[in-house]
Each structure stands twice: as C-alpha cells, then as structure tokens.
Amino acid sequence: MLENVLKTQALAKSYGRIKAVKSLDLEVPDGAVFGILGPNGSGKSTTLSMLLGILTPDSGSFSWFGQAPEPAQRKRIGALLEQPNFYPYLSARKNLEIACLIKECSPTRVDIVLEQVGLLARAESAFKTFSTGMKQRLAIASALLADPKVLVLDEPTNGLDPQGIAEVRELIIQIAKRGKTILLASHILDEVEKVCTHVAVIKQGQLLAQGSVMEILRNQHQVELKADDMEALERALSAYEPAAERRRVGNLIVLSMTGEPDGSALNRYLYDQGLVLSHLRVHKKRLEESFLEITAKA
C-alpha cells in the first residue's frame, strides 16, 4: 500500500447558502496523477483553494504528507490555481525570483524552470507582454521552482489554443514520469483520461466515485444493440444477467457488462427469444460514458 500524499476528511465549505463542497473525502497516493473530474461549478477549485490555504474550510480536515497543514508545507507543493498570478510590470525572471524567495529555493532554479517551459528566451520580458499560453507556462514554471514533490494544477489548459493544450499535457506527462504526484482538476474528460492514473468524480461538491482510472472508468465493457422491435428487446434484456446496467441512448440500447462480454452468447440468447438484431457492437467503455453514468446517478 502506497503512502498517501494527501488525505481529506469530511472537508466542507459553503458560500452563504450555497454548499460548494460537501463532506469530501479524498486520498491521493504517492506518485499518482490524480484527476479531480467534475463539471464547472462542482467545487473543484474551492477544494484546491482550501488545500492551499486560500480558503478556510467550514468543517473537516486535511493533511499533506501525513501532517496537519501549515504554510511551510506549501513550499514543497507547486501550484497553479485557475489563472497565473504575477506582477504585470515585472519580467518573467523577476517574478520567479520573488517566488523563489518565498519558497526558499536556490536562485539557480529560475533558469532551469524557464528552460523547462521554453521561456528562457523571453526571461527579461515583462509578464504583461506575454500571450495567454506563455503566462500559463510561466505559472507552471513557478510551480516547478522548488522542485516540489506535489503539483496541484487547476484547469491547466484553460484558455489555451490546441497547440498550447498539447504542450501543457505533454509537460504534465513528462513531470509525472519523474515520480511527482500530480493533483489535476479538470472538467475535460479527455484530459483526465489521457494523463491521469487516478480519478475522483465530483458533482455539486459531492464525491461520486474515487479510485484508479482503470478501476473506475475503463474496466467495463459495453454492448450496443438494436432490433426492429425495441420494446421486446428491452423486455428480453431485463432478464439478461451478465448486464449490470441498461440504458436507452438514442435508438440504441447500451448494456454495461459485469465481465468480459460474449457477443455470440448474447446474440444466441436473444435469437432464442425470437429477436433478430440489426446492430451489435462490443466496445470498451469510454470515460465520457462512465462520467455521464456516474453523474446521472447523483
């Protein structure tokens, strides 16, 4: 069992009458790329803000590296929350030097991280002259400054063009390869599927599912079916045991299977009931489907 880098217990926060986060329990294992997946306004940023000391939780607790939270811990955490925050009139280098003083890291790190995100050539330019993508990359550079054990990234590809998105994702994967734990909040399923090892799905501040991406999102197979008489097909399938779940999606019926699906067996079963299929397709469940399934239940 791996040690947990982060653990939250019954974390909660409300803004007036709106409960942004309700009793959240998360466990982030060491070395994981942990995705927090949820639609806009589901409480992802609020959760991360609490974990980084910007918001005070109403109740509940959390621990970093197995210890109660304190400011000094955050020097070992690299974070990018929502948008890059820098002094617009200072150069990239000067901004990072300030961050470096706060994090008490070696000044030589500044050039190293600027190089890593490809901004060394623009080191002396003022932050306000940067494009959105460059600002985002500078924020990632700042997060990497202290060579942190943990990276917290909130919607890191927000507002970037496709090339920028690809660059940032590549960067995250590179960083994860060096054994760092990454906490990534995103509403983009594709992003989480591409880079994460673990995922927590939240909606309206509530945890709906948590575990490894394989476990939660991809372990199931799905079968799409279509017949002339859809009502009869639905009736016949209601008694079909290997199907964990049945949904109507457009003019198809989609089954989520408990084990490895056997297409011929299913076909024979239905044929025996007098049904002839016009469509049968077996495929692995995509994250999007799992996500919709999980959030629809809540």
Add this chain to the structure above:
Amino acid sequence: MMRLLRIEWNKIQPYRAFRILIGLYLVSFIALPYSMERIPFLQNWQQLFEFPTIWFSYYFGAEFLSFALAIIVITITTNEYSNRTFRQHVIDGLSRNDLVTGKLLLMAVLAAVLMILLVVNGYIAGMLNAFEADYSGAWIKAGYIPGFFLHTVGIMAFSFFLGNLFRRTGLAIFAFIAWVFPVELILRGLLAGVAKDGGMISDRLPVAVIYSSNVDMGEMFSNPTAILNLNEFIPGSLGLENSLMKIGWTVVFFGLSWWMIRRRDL
C-alpha cells in the same frame, strides 16, 4: 525577516509608479528646509529654519508631503489584490502573518530611512541657516525627529488599512482623501457639538492624532508674541500623550489589517 524585506523590495523597486512617486517625494523632502525659507506672512521666518526650531518646521512641512507616502502604500497594497499576488504568496508558502509582517517591515524601514535623511538634511540646512557657528543648542527640539518617524509610520498604517479594506486603488485613495478632508472634519464638528467633552474625543480621531504637531498653529500665526518668540512657543517634542496616541492608531490600523487578512478568503 530579511527574506520578507527582500521580497517586498523586489516587488516595488522596479515598479515605475513607485519610483516616480518616491522620487518626487524625496526631491520635495530634501528641498523642503531650503525652499520654505520665505513665508511672506511671518515676519521672522528665519527662526523657523534655524536651530533648534528647524526640527519642528521640518516635521511640520513633511506632514504635507506624506500624502505621497499614503498613495504609495495604498497602491502597493491594492496591487496585491488586483494582481492576486497575496493569494499567490499564500499558495507559494507564506503565512498570512507574513503578508502583514512584510509590509510592516517595509514601512518601518522606509520611515527609518526617511528619518535619517531628515536628521542629515535638517542638520545641513540648520548649519547653513545659522547666524553664527555655535551649534550647542542644535538638538533642543530634536524630539520632533522620532515624532516624524511616528507620523510616517502612522500615516502608512492608515493607508495600508484602507488598501486592505477597499482592495481597489482608486477607491482606497478616494476614501483616504475623503476621510482626511471632509469626513473627519465633519465628525470633529459633530462631536464637538454633541458631547460636552467632544473636543477631547475629536482630538483623538486618527488624522487629528497622526497630523498633530503639538503646536496650536492658529495661535502661532496670529499671536504676535508667539511669532517673536517661536523658540519658546514651540515645545521640544510631540509630547508623551500625542506620541502614545500615534502609536495607538498605528497598532489599531495594523491590527485591523492583520485581522482582515487572516479572516478573509484571498
């Protein structure tokens, strides 16, 4: 402590608005004891910038200039909110106490440096203005030197408080001007009218305290005997009561700022 100071200095030193404002302030501050020599309605103006009255006059003149310091402090404070850098500092590992301590240290150092400048420049001006080369009594009214430090820190604490309260530069500067000119004056008038000891309370309002020089200026300019004997009319320092009240308001304003920053979602 040095780390927090270096962080603060790195933020403001390349900031153009800071450079311009502090530059203008310094030019006026240094020119002050030389340029205020000619006050047309005062017969014996020379006395004002001779030893030892120069310490009072320099203090009194510098009070008007500290408006520039107020704008500097308000700007660098509200910038931390508009750039969301207070937030970033906490994310990066500073505690909320560090945010206040950093600014407090910066203001204390700035006030101390200005105080040293006041001593050096004031002494030079005093020597140049002296009739004879006898400086034995030069320091008699030197109590205004630490008084200047208290005034400077006080006005900056007030500005820091307004910056934290309003978080927007324009709004905070407007609030500062509004408070200094009409609001506190109206309050003083109201208090003096309502309560028997209204004068007692109104003299303890923040701007009245921070800007107090312990001298009745109206009396000084209108009373012929006072003008002829400025040396006797002007006391040696701000006095204990006013000094303590200046410190008191400084503590209150830093305390309130600290309380806001601690409690607030950044």
